Amino acid sequence: MKTKLTELLGIKYPIIQAPIGSATNPVLASEVSNAGGLGMLALSWKSNEDCIRIIRETKKLTTQPFGVNLVLDWDQEERVDICISENVPVVSFFWGDSSKHIEKLKTHNIKVCQTVADSKEAEKYAALGVDFLIAQGWEAGGHVQGTVANSVLIPSIAWKVGIPVVAAGGFTNGQGLIASLVLGGSGISIGSRFLMSTEAHIEQGYADLIADANENDTFYTQDLFHLGWENAPHRVLKNSTIKEWEKAGKPPIGKRPNQGEVIAQDANGKSIYRYSDNNPIKGVTGNIEAMALYAGQSVGLLNKRIPSKEIIENIIEEAKQSIKFIGSLK
Numbered sequence: 001m002k003t004k005l006t007e008l009l010g011i012k013y014p015i016i017q018a019p020i021g022s023a024t025n026p027v028l029a030s031e032v033s034n035a036g037g038l039g040m041l042a043l044s045w046k047s048n049e050d051c052i053r054i055i056r057e058t059k060k061l062t063t064q065p066f067g068v069n070l071v072l073d074w075d076q077e078e079r080v081d082i083c084i085s086e087n088v089p090v091v092s093f094f095w096g097d098s099s100k101h102i103e104k105l106k107t108h109n110i111k112v113c114q115t116v117a118d119s120k121e122a123e124k125y126a127a128l129g130v131d132f133l134i135a136q137g138w139e140a141g142g143h144v145q146g147t148v149a150n151s152v153l154i155p156s157i158a159w160k161v162g163i164p165v166v167a168a169g170g171f172t173n174g175q176g177l178i179a180s181l182v183l184g185g186s187g188i189s190i191g192s193r194f195l196m197s198t199e200a201h202i203e204q205g206y207a208d209l210i211a212d213a214n215e216n217d218t219f220y221t222q223d224l225f226h227l228g229w230e231n232a233p234h235r236v237l238k239n240s241t242i243k244e245w246e247k248a249g250k251p252p253i254g255k256r257p258n259q260g261e262v263i264a265q266d267a268n269g270k271s272i273y274r275y276s277d278n279n280p281i282k283g284v285t286g287n288i289e290a291m292a293l294y295a296g297q298s299v300g301l302l303n304k305r306i307p308s309k310e311i312i313e314n315i316i317e318e319a320k321q322s323i324k325f326i327g328s329l330k
């Protein structure tokens with residue numbers, strides 16, 4: 001399936017496995033890339049040594065293009081240099097201004113992507129020379145930059161910039177892929193569905209809660225799970241922490257119920273506090289249900305964990321059915 005995105009990146013299908021924080025890993029990214037999509041590693045918080053190791057491990061598992069995502073609320077200068085020295089095919093930026101990195105990466109033949117949430121930002125980064133944009137809609141899981149839904153965001157952007165625009169948020173199956181293309185997009189970037197892949201590094205209890213959730217069960221909040229990353233709105237599954245905070249009258253930071261309570265431990269035994277930005281990645285023990293359960297509205301379409309290769313095959317099959325359906329319209 002050819003689009004401007006597949007031509008640009010040299011991939012078979014216009015499907016990106018969205019960076020889903022520490023749930024990403026070399027096996028997930030390489031399986032997606034080997035299946036014809038673009039696998040992504042989220043390396044924003046990794047040490048330099050870990051970044052190099054993870055990139056090299058991914059390269060051992062695939063000869064296909066893959067990407068590294070960096071969140072610009074943290075200093076990413078050294079990680080950008082690592083991407084250059086390790087010759088990473090694609091670097092994507094989120095939550096901040098990538099201007100100073102664009103030319104440097106492009107000089108080294110690395111494709112650059114910026115996530116945007118409105119047409120003004122899209123035009124700015126297109127003019128600065130990024131190769132493609134991810135337009136993140138309000139439906140998306142995890143940290144959410146804007147408040148516009150993809151049904152409006154994609155056409156608002158896609159017809160204004162000459163570069164590929166990829167829809168992130170809500171578009172999670174073959175119908176979503178075709179919808180993105182019809183709206184002017186060049187593909188989809190999928191987070192929550194790959195969080196439910198068998199390769200994603202998450203605790204099964206988290207996956208079970210996603211599987212049980214429907215499209216009404218997520219919650220968009222400005223700052224509830226703020227410890228670790230402040231002033232960053234996010235979408236999570238509704239859980240006991242949210243319900244207790246609502247029952248208490250939605251008090252501001254500092255006055256919230258059970259603030260300071262340790263609710264879980266990470267794989268190294270480090271305490272995870274209530275209202276922390278940690279989600280239950282592999283190895284977390286404790287009260288998983290009360291943690292930040294990042295997930296998008298697309299959870300209503302997800303009910304079981306399957307390998308990422310199958311996810312891609314299913315999307316392509318569903319997309320073919322949609323094309324047939326469109327062909328049958330009079």
Ligand SMILES: Cc1cc2nc3c(=O)[nH]c(=O)nc-3n(C[C@H](O)[C@H](O)[C@H](O)COP(=O)(O)O)c2cc1C
Pocket residue numbers: 018019020021022023042044069071093094115136139140141142143168169170171172189190191192193195279294295296297298
């Ligand atoms: C658990 C989780 C972690 C995320 N971490 C990142 C990240 O590190 N960098 C980033 O650019 N986006 C991150 N996102 C947002 C996704 O890249 C993407 O925009 C979103 O998942 C798309 O919506 P969907 O979940 O409906 O597919 C994260 C999303 C989730 C669910």
